[in-house]
Amino acid sequence: xxxxxxxxxxxxxxxxxxxxxxxxxxxxxxxxxxxxxxxxxxxxxxxxxxxxxxxxxxxxxxxxxxxxxxxxxxxxxxxxxxxxxxxxxxxxxxxxxxxxxxxxxxxxxxxxxxxxxxxxxxxxxxxxxx
Amino acid sequence: xxxxxxxxxxxxxxxxxxxxxxxxxxxxxxxxxxxxxxxxxxxxxxxxxxxxxxxxxxxxxxxxxxxxxxxxxxxxxxxxxxxxxxxxxxxxxxxxx
Amino acid sequence: xxxxxxxxxxxxxxxxxxxxxxxxxxxxxxxxxxxxxxxxxxxxxxxxxxxxxxxxxxxxxxxxxxxxxxxxxxxxxxxxxxxxxxxxxxxxxxxxxxxxxxxxxxxxxxxxxxxxxxxx
Numbered sequence: 001x002x003x004x005x006x007x008x009x010x011x012x013x014x015x016x017x018x019x020x021x022x023x024x025x026x027x028x029x030x031x032x033x034x035x036x037x038x039x040x041x042x043x044x045x046x047x048x049x050x051x052x053x054x055x056x057x058x059x060x061x062x063x064x065x066x067x068x069x070x071x072x073x074x075x076x077x078x079x080x081x082x083x084x085x086x087x088x089x090x091x092x093x094x095x096x097x098x099x100x101x102x103x104x105x106x107x108x109x110x111x112x113x114x115x116x117x118x119x120x121x122x123x124x125x126x127x128x129x130x
Numbered sequence: 131x132x133x134x135x136x137x138x139x140x141x142x143x144x145x146x147x148x149x150x151x152x153x154x155x156x157x158x159x160x161x162x163x164x165x166x167x168x169x170x171x172x173x174x175x176x177x178x179x180x181x182x183x184x185x186x187x188x189x190x191x192x193x194x195x196x197x198x199x200x201x202x203x204x205x206x207x208x209x210x211x212x213x214x215x216x217x218x219x220x221x222x223x224x225x226x227x
Numbered sequence: 228x229x230x231x232x233x234x235x236x237x238x239x240x241x242x243x244x245x246x247x248x249x250x251x252x253x254x255x256x257x258x259x260x261x262x263x264x265x266x267x268x269x270x271x272x273x274x275x276x277x278x279x280x281x282x283x284x285x286x287x288x289x290x291x292x293x294x295x296x297x298x299x300x301x302x303x304x305x306x307x308x309x310x311x312x313x314x315x316x317x318x319x320x321x322x323x324x325x326x327x328x329x330x331x332x333x334x335x336x337x338x339x340x341x342x343x344x345x346x347x
Contacts, residue, residue, distance in 0.1 A: 001218055008227050008347065014164050015138055018190075025210035040248055040347070080248065111255035119230055119261070123217050124343045128227040129138050131339040149237075149269050152309070155335040224235075224338065227347040 002032045004117035007042035008128025011052070011059035016045055019127035020062055027070060035073045035117035036063075038106075042128065043081040046074070046106040049099065067105045078108040132157040134220035135185075137166035141176035146226045151183040159186035159220060161213070167193045170201065188216060231262035233341035236271040241286050246274050249347050250292055257299030264303035264341060265296070266334065267326070272311045275321040293323050305329050305337060 003026050009015045023033055038045055045063050052058040067074040081102065082091060088108050092100040102108060118124050135154055141147035147169055154160060162169060167189055169176040180187070187205035190213065194201050201207045208216065217223050234253050238245040249265075256263035267275055274289060281288035296304060308328040311318060318328040329337060338344055 003217075006345070018138075018163060021210045022213055025214045029211060029214050031214065039252075040245070079251065083244065111252055112259060114252065115232070115256050115259055115261055118232055118343050123223060124345070125217055125223050126225040126227060126345055126347075128225065128347070133338055133344070145269055149310075152331045153334045153338070155339065158335075222341075222343055224344045224346055226237075227345075 001123065002034050002121045004034050004037065004114075004121035004124045006037045006039060006114060006117075006124065006126045006128075007045060008040040008126060010041040010044035011047075011050055011063070012056075013041070013128070015127040015129060016042070016059050016063075017057060019125075020059065020066060022125065022127070023066065033070075033072055034120045035075055035113065036067065037114045037117055038074075038076045039080050039111075039114065040128065041084070043076050043084055043086045046076045046081075047086045047101040048103055049101040064105065072105075074106050075109050075113045076102060076106050077114070078110060081108055131222075132159070132220045134159050134161055134188075134216055134223045136161045136163060136223060136225040137169075138164035139226070140165035141169045141179075142174075147176055148179060150226060151179055151185070154183065154185050159188060159216075161188040161190065161208075161216065163190040163193055165193075167197060167199055170194065170199045170205075172200075229261050230342035231264065231340070232256060233264040233266060233338060233344045235266045235268050235344060235346040236274065237269040237346065239270040239273040240279065240289055241281070241284055242270070245347055246271070247287065247289060249345075250289060252345065253296065253301055254292065254299055257296065257301040260300060262303075263301050264305065264337070265301065266305040266307065266329075266337065267310070268307045268334070268346075269310050270314075272306055272314055272316055272321075275306060275311075275323050275326065276316060277320055277322045279322075290322055297325060305334075307331075307334060
C-alpha cells in the first residue's frame with residue numbers, strides 16, 4: 001500500500017521521531033512512501049543548521065539519512081520554510097539572506113505536492129502538534 | 131467508513147480529547163500517542179471521559195511505558211508495525227495536530 | 228475520481244500561522260480543482276466572528292480569503308454548531324454566509340464522507 005506522510009512539527013518534537021519510526025515501519029512492512037511532506041514547523045526537520053545536543057537523537061540527520069538511503073521524495077513546503085528561515089541556496093540568493101539551511105535531498109516546493117501525494121497514496125498520515 | 135483518530139497532546143488543559151470524544155463514530159477507533167496517554171491516568175477527568183465514551187482504544191506502548199502508565203484491559207498496546215497495520219485497517223487516519 | 232480532502236481548522240485566527248496555513252492548503256486544493264471541504268471546529272470558529280479588526284494587531288485579515296473560497300471552487304464549508312455556541316457565537320452572526328452549521332453526529336458523518344482529512 002502507498003503512504004503519504006506529512007510532518008507538521010519540528011525535529012525536537014516527539015511527533016517528528018514518531019513520524020520517522022512510522023515511516024521506517026511502513027517500508028519494513030513492504031509498503032511504499034509516495035512522498036514525505038514537511039509543513040508548518042515540520043520544515044525545521046530539513047534544516048542543516050540544527051545542532052542537536054550530543055546526548056539527544058539527531059532527527060534532522062536521521063531524516064536526511066533515511067530519505068537518502070531509501071531514495072524517497074522529501075518535499076518541504078516553500079512558503080512555510082521561508083517564513084521560518086529555512087532557505088535553500090536559491091531562495092537565500094533571491095531574498096538576499098546570509099545562510100542557506102536546506103540542501104539535497106530536500107526539495108522546496110508548493111502545497112500542490114501535498115495534494116498530489118494525497119491523490120496518489122492509499123493513506124495520508126499526519127504527525128505534528130506535540 | 132471508519133476513522134482512526136490519533137491524539138498526541140496531554141488531555142489536561144487541552145480540549146482535543148473532549149472534542150474528539152464528542153465526534154468519534156461507532157466504527158472509529160482512538161490511538162493515544164505521546165502525552166495523550168496521560169488520559170490513562172486513573173481517577174482523573176480525562177480518564178473518566180474516556181471510560182464513559184469507551185471508544186475502541188489503542189495505545190502506543192512506548193509512550194505508556196515511558197510514563198509508567200497502566201494500559202486498561204480493554205485497550206490494546208501497539209508498536210510501530212502494528213500502527214502501520216492499524217492505519218490500513220481503518221479507512222483513514224485523523225491526527226489531531 | 229479525485230480523492231476528497233477535508234481540512235479541519237481548530238485554531239483561532241491570530242494564535243500563530245495555523246489558521247492561515249490551514250486556509251493555504253484549502254486554497255491550493257481549490258486551485259487544482261480538487262474536492263476540498265473546510266470545517267471550523269473548536270477555537271477555529273473564532274475565524275468566523277464578525278467585526279474583527281486584524282489591523283489592530285498588524286495582522287493579515289483572513290476574512291477576504293475566506294470570502295474568496297467559493298471562487299476557488301471550495302463551497303463545502305462547515306462550522307461546528309456546538310463549538311460556536313460554547314464560544315458565544317450565534318450561527319446567524321458568522322461572517323461567512325455560505326457556512327453550514329453541523330452538530331456532532333453530522334460532523335461524524337462529514338468526516339466519514341471524505342477520503343482523507345487533515346486536522347490542524
